[in-house]
Amino acid sequence: MLFPTVYGENLFDDLDNMFGLTSYEGEGRRDPLFGKNASRIMKTDIRETDTSYELDIDLPGFKKEDIQAHLKEGYLTITAQKGLERDQKEEKTGRYIRRERYSGSCSRSFYVGEHIREEDIDAKFENGILQISVPKKAPEVPVQKQIAIK
Template identity: 40%
Template sequence: MSNLTRFDPFSLDPVVSDLFQGFFRPMRSMATPQDDELASMKIDVTENDGAYTVKAELPGLDKKDIDVHIDGRIVSINAKVERNKEEKEGERVIRRERYTGAFSRSFSLAGEVDDAKATAEYKDGVLSLSLPKKAPTDQKRLTIS
């Protein structure tokens, strides 16, 4: 029986390890912690007999940049963000950072939503959705002739 050793590039010296890890890590040099929160939109979904409630963390956005779509059981939350940050020293611009991005999150609920009665509110960086459940339709039994 042969004894194989598995190559682990992260076990090399720290310089090489940082090089390998940096190669596979997404670039986020201009992203702020708030931008990272947006990219990983956190949501809570709760349910009672009549409705679903969704809370999504979307800090620092303007409500006009948030879009919610409901298609039966599928809920999609889309947002776009544009940030401009400029640091000046006197009249010279020392650093200018721009971040523009769009992100979305879609999920499926157990039952269909009555989109005509659904409501949305955005306050203090949290989007709150109230999604009433669609009343079940009566099943019709067909007579076979």
């Protein structure tokens, strides 16, 4: 499994760092594995069954059309992207003083093996959770052919 890549920084991190303040994002901000972006990473549970690996990825606030999954060279990459511009179109009055809702994109990759194909993977998005099933498949072992010696 690869470590996730998260794009889109908190606007107020620089001010917090300049004045030695801590973030309101909780303990995850100083997570040694994911750093200050820990609260924005696609939190993932991975279960192993007899026949597959089951991934449950939290993507609250995203819609199905905001999410993409790609398989390339054995890596399954999930990318989610959303902006707040569609919310702005619905506004009628007032102006924002501060905006804290997440806007941006995040991406996470998992190595599933080069023997897995796109059609082998099942994915479903429901209630903010992306559920992915990757079958356990043994890599195809090339059959060694004998050459007849005359």
